[in-house]
Amino acid sequence: MVTLNDPAVQSYILYSAILALKVLTMALLTGRVRFAKKIFANEEDAKASKGRVKLDDPDVERVRRAHLNDLENIPAFWILGALYLTTAPAAAWATFLFRVYTASRIIHTIVYAVKPMPQPSRAIAYFIPYLIKWYMGIKVISHFYGAM
Amino acid sequence: MVTLNDPAVQSYILYSAILALKVLTMALLTGRVRFAKKIFANEEDAKASKGRVKLDDPDVERVRRAHLNDLENIPAFWILGALYLTTAPAAAWATFLFRVYTASRIIHTIVYAVKPMPQPSRAIAYFIPYLIKWYMGIKVISHFYGAM
Amino acid sequence: MVTLNDPAVQSYILYSAILALKVLTMALLTGRVRFAKKIFANEEDAKASKGRVKLDDPDVERVRRAHLNDLENIPAFWILGALYLTTAPAAAWATFLFRVYTASRIIHTIVYAVKPMPQPSRAIAYFIPYLIKWYMGIKVISHFYGAM
Numbered sequence: 001m002v003t004l005n006d007p008a009v010q011s012y013i014l015y016s017a018i019l020a021l022k023v024l025t026m027a028l029l030t031g032r033v034r035f036a037k038k039i040f041a042n043e044e045d046a047k048a049s050k051g052r053v054k055l056d057d058p059d060v061e062r063v064r065r066a067h068l069n070d071l072e073n074i075p076a077f078w079i080l081g082a083l084y085l086t087t088a089p090a091a092a093w094a095t096f097l098f099r100v101y102t103a104s105r106i107i108h109t110i111v112y113a114v115k116p117m118p119q120p121s122r123a124i125a126y127f128i129p130y131l132i133k134w135y136m137g138i139k140v141i142s143h144f145y146g147a148m
Numbered sequence: 149m150v151t152l153n154d155p156a157v158q159s160y161i162l163y164s165a166i167l168a169l170k171v172l173t174m175a176l177l178t179g180r181v182r183f184a185k186k187i188f189a190n191e192e193d194a195k196a197s198k199g200r201v202k203l204d205d206p207d208v209e210r211v212r213r214a215h216l217n218d219l220e221n222i223p224a225f226w227i228l229g230a231l232y233l234t235t236a237p238a239a240a241w242a243t244f245l246f247r248v249y250t251a252s253r254i255i256h257t258i259v260y261a262v263k264p265m266p267q268p269s270r271a272i273a274y275f276i277p278y279l280i281k282w283y284m285g286i287k288v289i290s291h292f293y294g295a296m
Numbered sequence: 297m298v299t300l301n302d303p304a305v306q307s308y309i310l311y312s313a314i315l316a317l318k319v320l321t322m323a324l325l326t327g328r329v330r331f332a333k334k335i336f337a338n339e340e341d342a343k344a345s346k347g348r349v350k351l352d353d354p355d356v357e358r359v360r361r362a363h364l365n366d367l368e369n370i371p372a373f374w375i376l377g378a379l380y381l382t383t384a385p386a387a388a389w390a391t392f393l394f395r396v397y398t399a400s401r402i403i404h405t406i407v408y409a410v411k412p413m414p415q416p417s418r419a420i421a422y423f424i425p426y427l428i429k430w431y432m433g434i435k436v437i438s439h440f441y442g443a444m
Contacts, residue, residue: 001300004149004234010295013231017288020224024281027220041213048267055209061351065337067220072323072363075223075371076316083309086300095295119344133320140313147306147391152297152382158443161379165436168372172429175368189361196415203352215368223371243443 002085008094012081015098019074022106026067029113033059066113069126070105076133077101084136087143097132104128150233156242160229163246167222170254174215177261181207214261217274218253224281225249232284235291245280252276298381304390308377311394315370318402322363325409329355362409365422366401372429373397380432383439393428400424 002009034040038051039060046053054060081098108125111117150157182188186199187208194201202208229246256273259265298305330336334347335356342349350356377394404421407413 007295010292013234013288014292014295016227017231017285017292020228021282021285021289023220023224024278024285027278042210042264044264044267044270055204056351062338071219071223071367072319075227075367075374076319078223078227079312079371079374080316083313086309116338116340119340122340130320130323134317137313137317137320140309141317144306144310144313147303147310155443158440161382161436162440162443164375165379165433165440168376169430169433169437171368171372172426172433175426190358190412192412192415192418196419203357219367219371223375226371226375 006085006091008089008091009085011091011095011098012085015102016078016081018102019077019105022102022109023067023070023074026063026070026109026113029109030060030063030067033057033063062116063113066109069108069112073129073133074105077105077129080133080136080140083140087139089139097136101129101132154233154239156237156239157233159239159243159246160233163250164226164229166250167225167253170250170257171215171218171222174211174218174257174261177257178208178211178215181205181211210264211261214257217256217260221277221281222253225253225277228281228284228288231288235287237287245284249277249280302381302387304385304387305381307387307391307394308381311398312374312377314398315373315401318398318405319363319366319370322359322366322405322409325405326356326359326363329353329359358412359409362405365404365408369425369429370401373401373425376429376432376436379436383435385435393432397425397428 004010034051035049037057037059038046038049039054039057040046040049040051041053041055043053045051081101084094104125108122108129111121111125152158182199183197185205185207186194186197187202187205188194188197188199189201189203191201193199229249232242252273256270256277259269259273300306330347331345333353333355334342334345335350335353336342336345336347337349337351339349341347377397380390400421404418404425407417407421
């Protein structure tokens, strides 16, 4: 039984919400670069802001890649984290994983799109949460294998 | 406790399903433009439909941007809406938020990709649901802050 | 009431986790092509791996399109599948749908990005799971229509 009294569940809820707001923040980062450089993706936006249409600006594209990387990873965390809770993990361990996951993904965005850093900064900030998702996924599959 | 008898939960389920079908509809919109212009992203598709490969058609790209914008926003709604239900919001208020969210996102697609309109149409249809997500996220975080 | 004892719920959990790991595998497929061709999206990556920056390599772009297609479809499955469980479907039928969905999406990736095949291979592997999502969505909406 998964209940709201379980500290692992509370931790999942908290960190999932933080990650959601973190994903939403990417739109603000993209907007900041677009307005600073007056570069837009749509004719009507360029017109409204007296800018121009350009689809290959390297600064805009860098933020967009960071955003897409979030979309490739964070919804998978939302589902895997929720499913992982159904395997009754130890609360302290689950909380530790969720916390490291969230911190790493925030660092990933910083070294990718806020203040670009040489590798392997981004690779490390990518693979730690990536492995956490695999770990949770394998735990879930081995727990529910009988439902195949 | 979150239960299926709660009208807020029923409302969340209904509007989340509507939004999911709305996201799926984007693929039909893209297909419609691709087949009308005989422009495809893959060699094998162009061959099968006697069209050609072209990756920068402005009409196709506009629909694809609207689709990507959904992916940036709607999965975040699904998780934030579900987590928001665990904070026991008043049912009428939660239902109001879900309803406005869904209507705004549908309007966003219409003014972006079905019948492009001058700004600020799309900006308004974007920021209303964007702020609803932030509101729900902040409510969740302030409710579960102790689980940090 | 949705409970973990329900075989449909267990099946949903299992197949959702398999799909999540399948989405994560796309990053490995992209990485494999990038490293084989020494082609990267970021200056710092090219530097670290003695490669070069190129944003329009057809082999990399094909895998990226398959990845994006997953993002357009699989999160929608996660939510629709979960919501569908709240309509109390027959367990054997729900399990059948989840199983066919998962198998089709894996085949979709294979014929798109691992070993590209002529159409209609990919179209079939796309539309079967696409229709399953519509079916589940319509079931959910007709069940909770009163919450509009």
